[in-house]
Amino acid sequence: MTAALFRLLAIAAPSKALPALLAGVLAAGAGIALIGTAAWIIASAALQPPLSALALAITLVRACGIGRAVFRYLDRLLSHRLAFACYEDLQQATYLRSAATIPLREGNVREGAFLHDLLTGCETLRDFYLRTVPQPLIAGMLTAVSCTALLPLIPWGALLIAFLYLLHLALPHLLHETELRAESTVYREILLDRLDGRTELTAVGTRTQAQRQLDHAAEDFQRKQNDKRTKRERLFTGLDVLRVAVWILLIVLLMPRVADGILTGVQYAVWVLVLEAVLSEYRSLPSASLGAVEAVRAAETILPSKKNLSEKKLSTSLPAFILDAPLIAAQNITFGYHPSVPIVRELSFTIQRGEHTAIIGESGAGKTTLASLLLRLWEADSGTISYRGVPHTALSADASRALFGASMQGSYLFSTSTRDNFLRLHANMDEQRMWQALETAQLADVVRALPAGLDEPLGANAARLSGGQRSRLLTALALASEAPLLLLDEPTAGLDAERGARLIEGVLTALDARGGTLIVITHDLPLLDRMKQVIEL
Template identity: 45%
Template structure:
């Protein structure tokens, strides 16, 4: 979606034009006032040394006060407008980022790749916010000022005045070219640090903790060395630019001195004015190196946010599908998280309305993967999945939010009544546990319901899936962690309720007695 040449136009078009224009004008006015203050102050001091009549200095005194007040006022206005511009664009980027993540997640490459991608998106979004403050406005304002100063100097020093424009380009291009592309050191260190925190008990139990720490320490030293090398490279680039600034300044000053000493086209008072203007212009060049590095980082962030990874387009089968009385039709579906390791190959089956179906198979045979394909988490590599209705599902990766039991139901189904919640909890055989809780439906859950047992958590997820309307109810191991009596009673109540609501169950299970009660059993 975004390539190297189109990077800047894409981001410039993101904010409102009026906000961008007003920020630019305020910043330009602040810079003009700063240069005007330096120039008029120099003229005032030089002229006052000649003891002219006070009336001669009145205009300059007024100009100094005007430029001083204007510089402060326009600077505050520029800060307000530029931050408004940045945060407005940041909001639009965040909304785009949310939509993109919702379309792409979960990534079929797994949780590690998913975490790395989300981390790159969120940090990249913050980088793009800084683009408007530190990457866009400083070069634009400085360019306009240098063009005006060069135009004023040209009648005096001729082609020497044009040196300011190549100097401007060097202040942008040298830091941009010299910027070091991010190496994988930071990502590697971050992964190892996370592993050391989350897997400390396992490492200690395996006796590998002492051997792991030196490896982590080595990665930390590599990251520190990389950061030092980047800082040293930036320092050398900035030092070279300062030398160029001094060289151009001396050349322009020599040209102006020629005008004073030889052809008398310039007075010493005018020379002092131009001297201060040039010093102020050199000050305006200083933020450009930082702006160039911000632009370079923003380009990388934009490429990550707007291009990778794209939601994959499913491959549609051209074979005809018999949709008569079919709630779900799977036809010649192939899928694998890695192209070289297929999980499902040539899978075909149908589920009719009311035809409760069990999916059984060994661990790793693709049962939960199949449920994810039906839910649309990933497109099939080939084949077709046709559904004539809505889905409600409880998969092994389902998440429960911190808050009360009622909050979790209302997040899923806004406006659901307490009576409907209690009915679903009764069918899921969680009502007796709830009766023993003093807070009832206001019982609080920790993150992902870690304060519940595995069986209680599964039953709560089953109740949530049952509460969500949908012609097809997918349950992934709903009886895991339950004794045989409770599991049988849960399944009985569940099938009675689904038949009453004319809904169809797709049960993923290792439980043979549970699978035997289904009208159709599919072995993977």
């Protein structure tokens, strides 16, 4: 648990976390000072204090009121900036973890788990920086100041406040809440499965039965969530009652100090309202305490451990590529999605630098499967694929994929804009390189014709582009990587012969200029004349 907390805290940069925490402390302090000053004015007004004292107190009320609003705004602004910056890092960590599990021989059986972590898990960790960490720290500082001031007056009262603070943090753990990740995963998996097959279910007339199964899973998940919420509400209500009881007890304990002349009536009134304001800061502590437990559980799933990080660094640093070795050397690779039905059998080939290669074959012969093996989206059942002289067993999948710029059939495009699609893959890419890639892919004129050019929204999965335009955009995105290998899956599909020829001519010219190598899956037979090697499956 401690290790997970440290990993979470390490994500938050001190330059962002400390100003947010300071703003929260100042906002809470200004609020308590406002209540205390107002109490002094109300209690002392009937005693006709000097006008200068009243004027000073009224000015202080205004200053505290303005300060509370300003610091509260800064607290919200800075803490949300911190939380959403960390939220982005956490979502990326979830995507990377899901990518690291490829290949999944069982299919998308873990989609529900990934969806839970991406939504619920990452949101829990986002709230860790918004609500879980700041509130206990702010309340702890106020408790320390209050206990220090109260200790000379009523030592038992100071101890009681400290005990109440600790109780708000510790008591929620007695609930022993169960993790609902498994139930959420089951529900989401059924939901995704039914959504993917809704057309087929309707066609065969079993949609109603599928809906009942989904409803049952949803009701079970909702019932457990409601049970969890009910237990929390009972605990929070009990702590609210206890907090009021402690406040009344503190008021009673302070009364003898007024009778003894240690406190004046005005000071007593100030203490009454200040203590109520301090104790009100404890309301968020039970939720923060429970949130810490949930955050640790989510972090253990989403964030890589130190061991995993060290293993990943080791795998990406071992060993160095051999410069004069073939870019790719496949030896006797065999693969099948089902062990008894091999798609690729005992296949061997090499691809040297500059040796543009075409992969051809009938539909179902395994062309896209071979491309997926080269990209290590799947691992071969037997045989070896070497990258620049290094066997795939000695390389991480990320290190192997770094050699490729790839455009595969079915690749996803983001709905925002062409520029955003480039920047998501190549964060520091300038606009000139974007246009160069679009020119090579024969798409520059199309993008220029859009109302906002590079910034025009493309729609969900680039739905506003035609099939051929979408394919060319994928080619442009792959070209922009400047990796030594460019893997294109049917780049001329949906294009007329003339435009397809210009596309391939531009791609080959760009690759030859930088010493790159093309691997293309194609049914376009005239294209084979430009290839130096053809692999027929």
